[in-house]
Amino acid sequence: MKQNDTTPGSGGFCHAEQACPGCGNTCKMLRDAGLRPTRQRMALADLLFGKGDRHISAELLFDEASQAGAPVSLATIYNTLHQFTRAGLLKAISIDSSKTYFDTNTGDHHHFYLEDTEEVVDMPENGISIANLPSPPEGMEIASVDVVVRVRRAR
Amino acid sequence: MKQNDTTPGSGGFCHAEQACPGCGNTCKMLRDAGLRPTRQRMALADLLFGKGDRHISAELLFDEASQAGAPVSLATIYNTLHQFTRAGLLKAISIDSSKTYFDTNTGDHHHFYLEDTEEVVDMPENGISIANLPSPPEGMEIASVDVVVRVRRAR
């Protein structure tokens, strides 16, 4: 359950701008994104942004939420992940064709993909540099450049 | 394996090494890959490799085969695409998370992804260059480096 008890008072469990214990700034983050800070969204946001940069699939987040004592339906997980993505809080990455991963690091960066474990890992920000990028087909503009370095256990 | 017994008329419709009309070298390609040159595989190979480098999805190949007068079941399309991939004739690319595309260009190269049309286009071979690639996590070796430049219609 919630380890903080800060008298929600006025009906809502979260009080706008001020950082209510347990909400931290999650509440504000959601409001700023134009999303109502509901119980589910708060719980998911805390899981997603509570421990540094993460790369997570819907299914995995579902399991985490369940185990964290905040069961959220899978449909809501998907909805929320997409809402967060639309709001710019997350970035969707498609590395493995079967699952979609969501990245809490929305900055410009690239990834290592561990083939053995199907894990996605951020590449050090300053590492890679790309040159001689061919100009895109005519009439097109570059939306983004995604680099994925697939790695496997060295034998 | 027998390499020189190419007596036409011995039962199969395709006769090993020599270019039988209608087979071209497709036949040999399949044999070399360790795959029996069946009617379906020949038809699909012709569609795949008959017109330069392509990026195609199973569904699309299915439609093409049907229209080409060589209907092949969707299951066989999938099986065949994976067999070809395993044999090194194709390369699977996951750019869009929903569909898997198969690339007839198995060389080292990168792609443009046209977001508007969901099309995959090869990037000129000589264009891009990547530097300062961070070393992979310890105990790991690089399997491949995939670069996808997403482009959209310039407004």
Added chain:
DNA sequence: TTACGTGCAAATAATTTGCAGTCCC
């Protein structure tokens, strides 16, 4: 002949959607 291939339909897996009930503002 005989093992490998193929087609079909049912089975999965990941994700989306319709809708009735719930909750935030």
Added chain:
DNA sequence: GGGACTGCAAATTATTTGCACGTAA
């Protein structure tokens, strides 16, 4: 109170699999 949000289950989409039959070697 009212519209935004959720949960559930059914619907979709992409792909895989089991199994009887067909076909290349």
